[in-house]
Amino acid sequence: MDSMLSLEKVTHYFGGLKAVSNFNLELPDGALYGLIGPNGAGKTTIFNLITGIYTPTEGSIKLMNESIIRKKPYQIVHMGIARTFQNLRIFGSLSVLDNIRISRHYTVGKSKHTGNRKHKESSDLVQTNLFDSFFRTRNYLKAERQITDEAIDLLKLIKLDDVMHEQAKSLPYGKLRKLEIARALATHPSVLLLDEPAAGMNPAEIGELMDLIHFIRDNFKITILLIEHHMKVVMGICEYIKVIDFGETIAEGKPVEVANNPRVIEAYLGKEEGKCS
Amino acid sequence: MSTFFQQLLNGIQLGSIYALIALGYTMVYGIVRLINFAHGDFFMIGAYAAYGLYYALGRLFGAGNPGANYLVLFLLVLGGAMLAGGFAAVTANRVAYKPLRDKPRLSSLITAIGVSMFIEYFFSALPAIGPSFRGFPEVFPKTIIKIGTASVSNYVIIDVAVAATLMVVLTLLVKFSKVGKAMRAVSQDKEAAKLMGINIETIIGVTFLIGGAFAGVAGLLSGLTYPRIFPYMGILPGLKAFIAAVLGGIGNIPGAMLGSYIMGIAETYANAANSLIGEGIAFAILIVVLLIRPQGILGEKTADKI
Amino acid sequence: MGKKIFFISRRMLLFVAGALGMLLLVLFFNATGIFTDYIVQIINISLINVILAVSLNLINGFTGQFSIGHMGFAAVGAYTSATVTTLIAKVTPRLPYTEFININGYIVFILALLLGGIVAAGIGFLIGFPSLRLKGDYLAIITLGFGEIIRTIFNNIDYVGGPRGLLGIPKFSNLIMIFVITLLSVIAIRNLVFSTHGRALLSIRENELASELVGVNTVRYKITAFTIGAFFAGIAGGLQAHLLQIAHPTQYGFLYSILVLIMVYAGGMGSITGSIIAAFALTFLSEGLRTALPGLGDLMHVKIGDEWRMVVYSLLLIIIMLFRTEVLMGMREMKLLVPEEEEHHGQHA
Structure with missing residues (x-):
């Protein structure tokens, strides 16, 4: 398979804390993958590792078979990876x-x-x-x-x-999200990383967003990796989903498979016979 | 050997004065994340208050005459310096910093520079004070005590003892009192502290009060030790104490003490070696610290959430 | 698109023409005695302050860094250029430098100014490095320390006069010379900030991480901003030294740096127009207070020293900070400084 972005055995520690453990990901050209998991599972850390904000403690990250480890974030952008942020980072004024x-x-x-x-x-x-x-x-x-x-x-x-x-900061929230995606697209990426693009959006805006993501993928012919909590978005547009918890992959597969996976349900809802806390 | 010991004592003495200033810097920074540039001027105000009070009391009680109760006089002057420094700090906070609490941090920093300039020039513009140097009185008669070959003035003991006492009191206060706990809570997380029913502005006010009072005491001690006061006397010690706070880890109370003593001792030795090095050592320390360990010796690294 | 005449837009020509018109007016008033030489001197100093304010604005206002030791760069430029010109003046005493028609003298001067700018830029390049690791208040302290260190160094170099200062600098700076160099500096910085590079600088101010992650080499641009800002400050320092004919360590202290900072803030962070207006207004205010306050004192039969001027100044700074939402220009620019093609989408929101 023609792999656009590949992460192999990526591990990252914060001090003594293992934030990401032995993480593997093969993102085929033109794919639209989802990365889900409970809060604090290490999703954004993975984005930060891919975009060069952190350097992984172990493992390799390759874009089109070229290693991007130890490259500066802006160099990684030039190589073709763009991202958006969970908390908007717009050039407001x-x-x-x-x-x-x-x-x-x-x-x-x-x-x-x-x-x-x-x-x-x-x-x-x-x-x-x-x-x-x-x-x-x-x-x-x-x-x-x-x-x-x-x-x-x-x-x-x-x-x-x-x-x-x-002025950018005068836009409504939904448009700001859109603007951030557009700003990432303007770097002409091969891979686009979207960090919770639907956060804070209303149902109408979410519908628009899903259309937009499809539109981008088809129109710009780029590969998309998406972090999202909103299950409607993930299940609706992703072809393949990886679920992580505590930095480890606990399940992966097509949306339907993942949705019925008991470990995923457990990670999100807790064990059925779990003690009250 | 004896000069080595002598210099060490001088360094500790200077470090004690820096520590009293640095504590205010570090506490204010810990709570409102502001480098209070005017802090050195509270130090100056303390020195002038002590000076004024000494002569006022002198007229009343005939201080300076033999037989006067020096300890009572000293404690009164000390109290005056504390009050003046604390009052100046609280006023600066209310008038200039409080309205800018929600504005970008640089706004309050620039305001602090303005407050500092205002205090300095206002003092030197006032006809009663004026820009020139004044000799500081011996509030306490100076005596020299011989320890082996080294001679120690009783001022060294006073400086160190006063600073140590205040530092112990502060540490106990911050650790065990209700206000101290509230201060620590506010410095950890303002929003959460507010939800716990802590009145943030009161705590900030108390912090400024304590910091200003300590700086005022430092002003008195500095006046005693280096008997010369002038309206700009706070600039350099203020800056050096700030650097000491950064060295120890800004926002960290034991760090400020540690940094101040390192700074005081380093400066004394450097000055003994060469006055140019003495002038530059503080900035050299600053640059080295910021490049090698910006969070300071005892400080913790903080990271932005992305 | 406006018509290009030698790559200069019509609007820029208008700006230059307007500025030249004002220069002619000043020269005319001076010749007819309406403006005394004292007023012309204040205008000279204002123009030099324009360079200082606009170049500091590049670092603080446009790039969002926080430098408060700007006069340190000016000191480097001043001492460097003045050392060169005084040296040459000594070696070749027959060159009548002070006459405008003497081209050789002016070539030497221009080269010395450039050298001063370049050396200052080199120092600015070095000072840029701490900005890579430090932000906001820490950076402020470092730049403050830098300014003080520079001053201490000049204070201790005997060759440049030590605490007495460098004296006997030939008087090369005059209104026309200062005017031309100020105009060129303003245009250069304007061209920079309205370009793609200028937008890169602005993006660092707005959000540094996002800037890096849309492909801006933030390290390089921050250092660039410091280097260019320092270059122009060095030029300004050189001009000033050759105007006052002295370079003295106290000239480049913390206070002057703060005055320039006030100009940037009062004029508006990220507005060249604002910096120009504020530099003139505050220089005239400062000089005005210098005469007005003692005058007021005479009326009230008390002696009022120069300190009161600084009291007013510092109060002004506090008031600006407390009440400013958009001081003077905010981020706007006068129309003549905005390139035609940026008419709608410049940063003058």
Whole structure:
């Protein structure tokens, strides 16, 4: 199987506490997987390990067979992994458009400019450096225009273009969640990690979100890994689900299989004959 | 050998003064996460209050005359310095810091810088005080005690004894009293403490009061030991005590004491070696600590939740 | 898109033209005696303060770092450039530096200024490193300590006069020179903050972790902000030293750093326009108080010292912090400073 992202025997300690233990994950290209488990099970820690915020104590993490361990978070983004956050981390006082444009920034920072040379991919940008921006060279203006145009196109696709000049923090909660997803998409990822995207949403917004995730997967052809508590979302859109508790995988499989797995039910609801606490 | 011992004593003496200042820094930081830049100025206010009170009482009771009861006089002056420092701290908290409690932390930090500047310049602008140096009176007659080849002034003993007493009282207070427990609760988790029925603002006020009072005492001791006071006298000791608090682990009470003594001793030896090194040693310590162990010697690492 | 004339937009030309117009007006008033040389001198100092405030705004306002030792960089720039020019003035006493028509002298001056800026930038680069591990108040203390260390060092180097200061610096700075350099500095920083790099800096201020996780190399950008900010502070320091003809350790103390900080805060964190206005307003206020307070004292038959000026200043700082929601400009910019293509989606929300 063609694996996009693979985690092998990943273990992570916080001091003496084992937060993630011997975790394995094979994420095929184009997959839409779910990662569930009770609070404190280590789900977000796994995201933090994948995105380079933490370095795993043991194990390997590979994106398209290339190890991403010990890479800086921003380098991992450049390699093609983007994420959203459980607690929103929006650039609040900037405009919605600027939130997106910042994600398209990184191609611009890479030292030498490449002139008008054609790139393989249409998404590649003309590269400029600090001095281009000091002197506002032609190249630079071109790159800026390209960034803006791409950002606007993306906002149109996600249907946030009507608010693109608004200050981000003035948006309603549901749109902020959407904006964070759009911001992650703007980095042109191969793998998108969504950390509880439905948290705090109302049923109507959740319906929209599910449509959006499907839309993104089909339209952008990217692989998605999703942490979610909302069972309707997980069961509704994920093809495959991994359940963890206390840092260990306790079950995995298709949504129906997982939903009927006694260990999963136990982890979420406690043992049936469990003592009252 | 004897100079070594002598310097050690001087270092401990200086460390005691730093410790009294550093405790206020660390307690306030522990509770409201504010580096109270004006804290060094409470130290200065304490020194001036002691100075003023000494002469006022002198007129009344003829202090300075032989036969006066020095201990009573000293304790009165000490009380005055405590009150003045504590009052200044509580006022600064009410007027300048309280309204900014929910604002970004940097706002209160800048306000603290403003308060500090205000106190310093206001004092030096006041005609009664003025910007120039004043000699500090010998509230207690100075005597020299010989221990072997080293000579020790009784001021060393006073400084260390006063500081030690206050530190023991504070430790007991924080450990066992109701207010102390409330202080620890607030520094752990403000919201939870509030839900437990603790009046946060009262506790913050008490913290400022204690911190300011200790700084005031330090002002008196510093006046006695290095008998020169001026409106800007709080800047450098304040900064160094702050660095001592960072060295020990800011927010941590034993840490502040430990850091202060390390700082006092290091500075005394460095000064003896070379005055330029003496001037820079505090910042050198700061930079090393922040780069190697930013949480300080006894501090705990905190991590942002992602 | 506006028409580009040598890559400069029409709006920028208007801005430059407006600024030049004001310069001409000042020169005219000075020539006709409406503005005394004293007022021109205050304008000179205001312009230098504009560079200091805008460059500190880049670090504190745009990037969200917290530096309070900005004058340390200015000191480095001042001492470096002044050492070079005084040395050359000694070696070649026949060059009449003080005449504007003498091109050689001015070339030396410009090069010395640049050198001062570059050395300051080097120090800024080093000071940027603690910012990688430390935030907020800790960073403030480090930068404060840095400023004091710089001062202590200059205070102890005999070659640059030690506590007496570096004296006899040739007077190269004049209104036109300062004006041109200030204008160029403002435009350079404006171009930076309205670019993709500027947005990267802003994203660090807004949320550093999110910034890193949308691909911004936050380490590099924080150091960049410190380096560039320090460069311009160094230039400002050089200009000031060649205006006052002295570089003295006390000139670059904590107080001046705080004054620049007040300018940034009063003008609005992240607003170049605000920093410009605040630099002028506060410089004039400060000078005004210097004359007004003793004047007031004379009226009341009491002597009022310079300390009262600082009392007013510090009260102003406290009041700004207590009551500010959006001081002066907030994050807005005057229209002439906003590039046409950023008209709607700049950060001037």
